[in-house]
Amino acid sequence: MQLDQIPSIDDARGAVAAIAGFINQTPVHRWQGRMLAERLGPDTQVMLKLELFQRAGSFKARGALLGILALDDAERGRGVTAVSAGNHAIAVSYAAQALGVDAKVVMQSSANPARVAAARAYGAEVIIGGDGPACFALAESIVALEGRTFIHPFDGHNVTLGTATLGLEICEQAGPLDALIIPVGGGGLASGVALVAKQLMPDCKVYGVEPEGADSMSRSFAAGEPQRLDKVQTIADSLGPPMALPYSFGICRANIDHLLTVSDDAIRSAMRLLFDEMKLAVEPAAAAGTAALVGPLRDELAGKRIGIIVCGTNIDPKTHADLLREKDS
Known part of the structure; x- marks a missing residue:
């Protein structure tokens, strides 16, 4: 991958202008509530980038x-x-x-x-x-x-440039962050958001989150090159590409500080938390960041100012209800 193929901040700003008439500038909302405070403590600040309100339902x-x-x-x-x-x-x-x-x-x-x-x-x-x-x-x-x-689903210049526009938005809307948590499937979302965040907020630590049953990027980081999975098994199907590919892998590897995985049960619990307290009916992929924050990152990020990308919610009422019912069973 050549350096001139990686989008710059100016490229991202140009892309914002190009697509401005066709997308929503989705809001950032500070999550304040009893349920979250019980899990993270009162001093942890959580800013949700609500990309589920994007046209067509996702980033x-x-x-x-x-x-x-x-x-x-x-x-x-x-x-x-x-x-x-x-x-x-x-x-x-x-x-x-x-x-x-x-x-x-x-x-x-x-x-x-x-x-x-x-x-x-x-x-x-x-x-x-x-x-x-x-x-x-x-x-x-x-x-x-x-x-x-x-039109590739997760790899290539235009994919990363598109998600870089999302990165610009959260950096401008949320203010300085100590940490940014991004769901990872094929790496298209994480590549652009992390690329911008690392340039505009160099002290912000960037975390990528994968489902345990679809951890192609984690395996690729460990191997030092893109890897392919023999099987994908997760309720977060939007995070389930069976492989990583060179372009998004290279940018993710250069800009993500830490990759971690979460279980499907943790994702279901996060879906319930987002529904109960934020009144957001999200698909499993969009709950992965919350699952990481209230789970494996809870102690590490206590008292910090954290951004989470809520990436989309193309889910029907029955599927959403069934997934929450499985969590309760």
Whole structure:
């Protein structure tokens, strides 16, 4: 990866201007409440970046928009394709509709029907393609046969540049932070947010959080190069890519201070805490940062000023209720 391929702060500010008409500047909210104070103590300050209020329901809209905006007229005319279990497909479908481009997205057979319906509601053609590897193979064939541009779900310059715009927002909105906690799947979110945070808040310690059953980035850090998982098993399917890839891995490795994992049970408990006290109905991926804070990072970050990225919430009421019911059983 060449240094000139890494987005600068000026690049991120330019990207903010490019997508400003198509996204929400999502709020940062200080979490104050009895339940949180009981777990962390009264002196710990927690700032939630509420990216679940983003258009299309997650941070993914930022990179999808930049990916399509980068196309020339001929490429736009041929359309785009994508692979996703949910959030990325919805984001690409939204971005394509907003920019007047045709989208054909491939979704895994395990995708929640509500997410499939959301992608179709934005006008995309949805193809159900089996498991992750089968979906990627199908998308490659669509690119070859139809000339569509593949919009990657978590790796590449436009993905990182998109999430860098989120990083700018939280740095400007939250004020100085001692720590920033970011959910990690393939590393697209963490790469851009951590890259900006380390430049604008160099004393802020950046933590990445993965599900125990989808720890490809942790294994990649340990090995010193991107790794692939034989199996992914987690309720946080938005954090479940089976591999890390060079671009996002390299930026994450350079800017994340510490990676840790949390269990599915811890994620369910964090979902319940966010629902009970903040009245936020989040998907499992969006609760990973909270799970880390009230769990393995509780003592280390006591009394600190902490930011957490609440990355999205494309979840239907029944699935949310079922996951909380499993936590209680």
